[in-house]
Amino acid sequence: MPGAIYAEGLVKTFGEVRALDGVDLDVPEGTVLGLLGPNGAGKTTAVRVLTTLLQPDSGKAVVNGIDVLKHPNEVRRSIGLSGQFAAVDEYLTGRENLQMVGQLYQMSGRDAKKRAVELLDRFNLTDAADRPAKTYSGGMRRRLDLAAALVVSPPVMFMDEPTTGLDPRNRQQLWEVIQELVRGGTTLLLTTQYLEEADHLADTICVVDHGKVIARGTADELKARTGGERVEVVVHQRDQIAPATEVLRGFGKGEVAVAEHTRKLTVPVTGGAKLLAEVIRDLDARGVEIDDIGLRRPTLDDVFISLTGHAAEAAAEEAEDAARPGGQGGRGSQKEKTK
Amino acid sequence: MTTTTEAVNLTAPLPRGGIVQSVRDSLVIAKRNLLRMTRIPEVIIFGMIQPVMFVVLFSYVFGGSVSVGGNTSAVEYRNFLMAGIFAQTVTFATAGSGAGIADDMHKGLIDRFRSLPMSRGAVLTGRTLADLVQTALTIVVLVIVALLVGWRIHEGIPKALAAFGLLLLLGYAFSWIGALIGLSVRTPEAATSGGLIWLFPVTFVSNAFVDSSQMTPWLRHIADWNPFSATVQACRELFGNPGVSQSDAWPMQYPVWASLIWSIVIIVLFRTLAVRKYRSAAG
Numbered sequence: 230m231p232g233a234i235y236a237e238g239l240v241k242t243f244g245e246v247r248a249l250d251g252v253d254l255d256v257p258e259g260t261v262l263g264l265l266g267p268n269g270a271g272k273t274t275a276v277r278v279l280t281t282l283l284q285p286d287s288g289k290a291v292v293n294g295i296d297v298l299k300h301p302n303e304v305r306r307s308i309g310l311s312g313q314f315a316a317v318d319e320y321l322t323g324r325e326n327l328q329m330v331g332q333l334y335q336m337s338g339r340d341a342k343k344r345a346v347e348l349l350d351r352f353n354l355t356d357a358a359d360r361p362a363k364t365y366s367g368g369m370r371r372r373l374d375l376a377a378a379l380v381v382s383p384p385v386m387f388m389d390e391p392t393t394g395l396d397p398r399n400r401q402q403l404w405e406v407i408q409e410l411v412r413g414g415t416t417l418l419l420t421t422q423y424l425e426e427a428d429h430l431a432d433t434i435c436v437v438d439h440g441k442v443i444a445r446g447t448a449d450e451l452k453a454r455t456g457g458e459r460v461e462v463v464v465h466q467r468d469q470i471a472p473a474t475e476v477l478r479g480f481g482k483g484e485v486a487v488a489e490h491t492r493k494l495t496v497p498v499t500g501g502a503k504l505l506a507e508v509i510r511d512l513d514a515r516g517v518e519i520d521d522i523g524l525r526r527p528t529l530d531d532v533f534i535s536l537t538g539h540a541a542e543a544a545a546e547e548a549e550d551a552a553r554p555g556g557q558g559g560r561g562s563q564k565e566k567t568k
Numbered sequence: 569m570t571t572t573t574e575a576v577n578l579t580a581p582l583p584r585g586g587i588v589q590s591v592r593d594s595l596v597i598a599k600r601n602l603l604r605m606t607r608i609p610e611v612i613i614f615g616m617i618q619p620v621m622f623v624v625l626f627s628y629v630f631g632g633s634v635s636v637g638g639n640t641s642a643v644e645y646r647n648f649l650m651a652g653i654f655a656q657t658v659t660f661a662t663a664g665s666g667a668g669i670a671d672d673m674h675k676g677l678i679d680r681f682r683s684l685p686m687s688r689g690a691v692l693t694g695r696t697l698a699d700l701v702q703t704a705l706t707i708v709v710l711v712i713v714a715l716l717v718g719w720r721i722h723e724g725i726p727k728a729l730a731a732f733g734l735l736l737l738l739g740y741a742f743s744w745i746g747a748l749i750g751l752s753v754r755t756p757e758a759a760t761s762g763g764l765i766w767l768f769p770v771t772f773v774s775n776a777f778v779d780s781s782q783m784t785p786w787l788r789h790i791a792d793w794n795p796f797s798a799t800v801q802a803c804r805e806l807f808g809n810p811g812v813s814q815s816d817a818w819p820m821q822y823p824v825w826a827s828l829i830w831s832i833v834i835i836v837l838f839r840t841l842a843v844r845k846y847r848s849a850a851g
Contacts, residue, residue: 305685316676320607
């Protein structure tokens with residue numbers, strides 16, 4: 230039996246760019262799938278197809294047992310979408326925004342009002358309920374946007390880069406909300422550029438690149454393929470690269486990578502922080518002066534490099550932006566802000 | 569983050585589908601847009617200042633030098649002019665409809681609406697209805713200014729009200745063209761300028777500001793068949809204002825009917841195109 234979100238062979242092209250190039254997904258009910266990939270990998274396009282916003286060129290999509298292409302309006306009743314940018318009316322208050330969305334989900338005015346009060350309370354927005362959303366902080370807007378997506382407690386949720394542009398504290402808060410939601414049984418598909426986020430929230434991760442799923446598995450499985458953590462050392466002078474390499478070789482689980490011009494040495498390890506202390510002691514004993522040392526966990530780039538041999542790069546979604554009227558400015562400017 | 573139970577006791581959802589939902593969704597969106605207007609009153613204020621400025625400028629700059637039916641008195645011109653200014657006002661306001669819709673797209677709100685189980689035409693209908701309310705307010709202010717500079721009606725209140733009905737219908741029709749433009753461009757700025765540009769030839773190649781019988785023949789034909797002219801001519805008749813065109817073009821002979829037909833045709837055509845665009849918009 231297919232899961233709560235199911236896709237088979239989704240293809241969508243924008244001009245020359247294949248934003249989706251045969252994507253298959255299957256998300257069992259009550260679980261979280263993380264779509265991990267760089268800008269332009271096709272993550273947003275996938276979400277837009279699954280939430281009825283975009284017609285694929287070919288392929289099949291089923292959400293909650295309903296065919297997305299044949300019965301889009303039925304699908305809309307049972308999904309919540311929280312897009313990349315807080316899609317709230319900034320001149321309306323938080324309360325008015327939620328009431329409007331409730332009514333558009335075909336609730337009666339009274340129910341929409343009641344639901345808005347609950348959601349405002351749940352998302353800590355009660356104090357700001359009657360202020361225009363314009364006056365909200367970035368984190369508050371995201372929470373309002375998420376609340377709007379939850380008005381009907383949809384069994385299936387889509388979140389497109391829910392924490393992009395948020396500071397760490399707000400990100401943490403949003404993670405907690407999402408986790409609470411999932412504990413309540415919601416099926417969730419979320420896209421992210423951060424391995425850490427997928428690791429934190431998702432049961433399964435699909436790594437996407439150039440419109441294709443290039444790997445699937447749990448966070449641990451992906452990390453294992455990536456080689457786990459590594460120690461990174463920047464030595465003070467070039468002539469210290471040789472002795473430092475020798476020291477690192479003693480700890481490493483693989484080759485020591487040396488970047489001559491930045492005097493940076495990297496080596497895969499196991500053993501975490503405790504090992505780091507030993508490395509520092511040994512380097513010191515050899516008289517190597519270090520500018521910087523750290524334990525690095527694998528990042529999206531590491532996953533990418535190990536899976537594809539190239540670093541993550543942006544392409545397809547930009548083409549989609551160009552193809553969408555109104556899309557470019559909004560997204561572009563927001564993206565700049567997050568940099 | 570507080571934890572609250574997810575369970576809510578909601579009464580059954582309202583009946584779905586059909587015209588009832590369509591109307592209800594449109595009203596929800598119209599309410600949203602009206603609320604917005606009250607939060608940005610400067611938009612309404614500027615929307616009112618512009619036509620008032622036109623009244624004053626045209627009245628005093630052209631008044632006295634343009635002949636209306638052989639009469640060059642300034643008061644005569646002002647009485648002639650006013651129907652044109654009213655019509656220009658209701659049509660120029662439509663650039664705002666397009667800009668508003670482009671802004672909603674830009675901010676991702678259209679995506680949100682399109683992901684909701686709401687009527688497909690409601691976002692646009694709600695917007696155009698709210699803009700109609702704003703236009704009506706502007707007209708009220710404009711009537712007061714017009715009366716101050718010497719404009720008068722001579723055919724009674726009911727006919728004058730019918731004229732304002734035709735004007736608002738024309739404005740509503742044109743706002744669907746604005747909506748289509750708003751859905752077709754990338755930025756609100758483009759929607760504003762794109763929404764205005766085409767209005768200049770439409771409003772000037774008409775009987776609005778000068779007597780079209782004084783135009784060269786080919787231009788006069790365009791002016792006589794311009795939907796905009798039909799409404800202006802109808803208003804002059806219904807207000808009992810001077811300068812009613814004696815042209816034997818059908819729309820000038822039966823301007824009330826012509827105005828009605830033109831407006832309805834524009835609404836049907838452009839509403840269809842705009843809603844289709846909306847369904848596939850942003851994708």
